[in-house]
Amino acid sequence: MKNKISIGVDVGGSHISCAAYNLNNRSIIADSISEISLNNQGSKEEIVSAFGGLLRSCIAKINADELVGIGIAMPGPFDYVNGIALLTGENAKFQNLYKENLRLAIQKNLAWEDLPIRFINDATAFAIGEYFSGELKEAKHSLAITLGTGLGSAFLSEGIPVITEDTVPKNGCIWHLPFESGIADDYFSTRGLINRFFDRTGIKTSGVKEIASLSKENKEAKELFMDFGEKLAVFLSPWITKFNVEAIVFGGNISKASYLFDHAMNEKFSEYHFKLKVKYSTLQETAAFVGGAQLLDEEFWLLVKSQLQHM
CATH class of the missing domain: 3.30.420.40 (ATPase, nucleotide binding domain)
Structure with missing residues (x-):
């Protein structure tokens, strides 16, 4: 059976990190874990570039042909259905992403426009990760x-x-x-x-x-x-x-x-x-990796996606 690999991303206030995840046996690929510092007050171009750099680093550590998509654990407020940031200055971070379609921006940065990218609330991703692996x-x-x-x-x-x-x-x-x-x-x-x-x-x-x-x-x-x-x-x-x-x-x-x-x-x-x-x-942030990556399991996704509009 061909491996199905997804990447789970955890977005923090000062860094973003990610790991590749084997959907076949539900395990983190340990040597794929990657992290990059992030200025959450930076321009949208700077933030999107950081996402792109992080993901390219992780993809380089796996067989890219096996990658089925990316799941991102993102703090709110955020339109998790459409991948649009709704954070404002009130949140004191990522306000320069306001109304930015992060899914399209990352796909464009990676030059991979048909790559599935899905989003979920970060606390929910943590919970899902603890359910599957913790x-x-x-x-x-x-x-x-x-x-x-x-x-x-x-x-x-x-x-x-x-x-x-x-x-x-x-x-x-x-x-x-x-x-x-x-x-x-x-x-x-x-x-x-x-x-x-x-x-x-x-x-x-x-x-x-x-x-x-x-x-x-x-x-x-x-x-x-x-x-x-x-x-x-x-x-x-x-x-x-x-x-x-x-x-x-x-x-x-x-x-x-x-x-x-x-x-x-x-x-x-x-x-x-x-x-x-x-x-x-x-597990701590590793749970968020699992929770994000698990969104690329199509059976699980069918059960979860209807909930995104309420997050």
Whole structure:
């Protein structure tokens, strides 16, 4: 059987990375992993050129005749059906791509105009990758959460995103839901932890990693993460119940400090008597590669593509 290879791309704030993926045996081709720095304030020509350079580097590491397409995990707002960027200055990144048809631009840059290029929300790609290759395998109803610059989420039913049903919040997103005096994204994010640590101590920090390192000796830092875990459980619990979540996986930079909030979170979960598997991603951005690349599996694509308009 001829190999069918796709490429999964993960778009970050300061870099883009990708990997080739064997659709026949659902595995990442390890030596194909590629990464390039990206100025998200650059011109559209500069950004498209970066995509092209990255993809050419990856394609050079495989048999190009076996390539069936590219799947890109892209932050929103984005028209995932038509491949058109809708990010504006409000998002403080990629605003120069506004209204740009990224699919056509990449195809033109690669001089490969019939190459299938498909897009999906980055948090959803992470969830799909965890379902096929990570911690959500075999889970009927699962939830993936990314904890980092923002709060990302995706609800899956046997690996397919659930977006419009009344068992999940609007668009399957939780970042915008009310929490305490603001919204969840303000609390369960890097900026939320930085701001609350400053409010408690008057100490300015550069990020979660620094606060985590201080927790060994700083009581306020330790309590900050315990509060984070407990309140995260409280916030998620109604949706875990409503969607009947069996397994949950956390990814993103904050999840790397799980040893500081996992106990408090699970203690609170136990009060709700959930039968819930709680896991932390070992794949991290590799999950997004898998989730993007899996869009080129035609059987899977038929099940997913109708959901794109709601992302």
